[in-house]
Amino acid sequence: MKRRHFLRNTSLSLAAGLGTPLLTSAMPPLPGKDTFTPIRFGIISDLHQDFTHDAPARLEAFISDMQQLKPDMIIQLGDFCQPKQENKAIMDIWDRFNGPAYHVVGNHETDGGFTPADAAKYWKIPNTYYSFDLKGYHFIVLDGNDTNPAHQPKWKYERFIGEEQLQWLAKDLDSTSLPVIVFCHQGFDNDNAVENAAQVRLLFEHVNKKAGFRKVQMAFSGHFHQDYYNCINDVHHVQINSATYFWRGTRYMDEPFDAAIHKQYPLMKYMSFYRDPLWALVEIHADGTTKITGRSSSFIGKTPTALGMPENDWTYPAVPYISNRTIKLSKRSS
Template identity: 45%
Template sequence: MNRKEFLKVGALGATSLLFMPKLSAANKATGLKFGVITDLHHDIMHDGLERLEAFIDSMNQEKPDFIIQLGDFCVPKEENKELMEVWEKYEGQAFHVLGNHDTDGGYSREQAVEFWKAKGKYYSFDQNGYHFVVLDGNEHNDSPDRPGGYARYIGAEQQKWLREDLSNTALPTIISCHQGMDNDLGGLENGTAIRYILEEANENANFDKVILVLSGHHHQDYYNQINGIHYVQINSASYQWLGDDYKTIRYSKEVDKAYPWIKFTVPYKDPIWAMIHIKGKGTITIEGKATEFVGPSPKDLKVDMSNYVYPIVPKISDRKIK
């Protein structure tokens, strides 16, 4: 792997499918359509296969330019090969973003990348005159002051790669990272620093190069515009986590026995996902799906909302962003 290739795919990944962007008229941003699903949590849900099947069937009908899953998909264990068989039924290009739960049970991120046949832990690619960057928000912060819990950090080496990757493209750019940039919501610990890298890239380019940042992880439905960049949180395909205080058997005793984590969640009845259209240099349309809760809603259960900030909703909002 030469240096240029390394810069494009990060520390791990198949390089043959990737190339340096040609900044020619042929790469003019003509329009892009892609399907996004996130936080399927196949290892928690009893119906992950059916949920993914519904997404893949719909995508095979709609034929976007590519599909992408934003993490917390499945751990790389033998039994999950059947989920990958469903994923592989998609007839076009498909991309992966690593989530914190994809290594639960002691797996490594490298193992998840291999199992999914992903391009790498972090990487970038071009499509229809747009640049797309996938970040790995699961790096460990070695500082003794780091908060406990799952790693949610982007270290110096990946930051350097991101800066160089952004300076090597002149195309409108979309970023995706499992965790949002909101440290106080349990997103990236150094989200502010990463946001600043994106803002610097726009300032150096003298135009709004980075137009959109997508995240999952929070199982919520919100949007922020910060210093000229649009940040869209894509809700989970499956549920919101409520915790010990709100345990409810949502399906049946049999399902609860086989899938004991579901009772800590409020599941969404049908799987939800989004189709994102981008036109020109930055007209973004999001078509999201909506469903209902299975069993008592967070409101019925009088869930303490101070941990969530944004409302718990079983939908991904339609949005038109310019």
């Protein structure tokens, strides 16, 4: 399925029809000063340990860089590794980071018969969705793998925020007066990511309106192995490119690695690998200026375009980098 049609700004009047949870009470507005607590965090997505030959080396490079930069935390956005004993080595690398390290459950954690709950247990996180406070921010991790009850039969990879999780999200947002940053493997600015993305966005907008300030500031996602940014009704949505590759699909095949590697990992012939691993450092400054510093690489083998893939076949062009971006956060409602 092509990802061509994107949901744009949606009227708040749609909330009732979409079943958006209602907030029980309003938090008092924050003090007038539009200031933020400085914070830095490293972010990596879609490592795909189980599909590829060099995920450990890519993760080693990320952790080594983070150990030198010493951010306040790191987080991976899903499709990291299946929750099985054979992946202990990849977890040992992750655990070398000397600081808070958080996980988001992706759809490929469920390969091999595993569940999102299995991944949460394996990673020792409180639940498949959870929240935490750090340095003056409220961070929310969501699980985009809930089952859509409308699907009969169930899809192999569900992409939905279910009613129970929505109700939890509404209460969690209502409970904090801190600026909020959201993480989910599947994003909310693309109608081929979380299916009820508009419902979640409307909840964010209700929260901000009720609070009297921009409480929900940013939402980070992975999943598409692409590099893009959208601002929808004052919430900044940032897509973090894969650490490893772009998925071309089965129409475009290339085998730039040794035959033995392609035999062991048969899906790799449909992937355009990045020569170097990709990740980003996010820095929020006191005035709200947010700098995203991404890494850049090149493709190994033939580029998707050279293989005949139209540039916009997956909506955004396939690129081997994470863009440097400067985003201005503000607590003031527009």
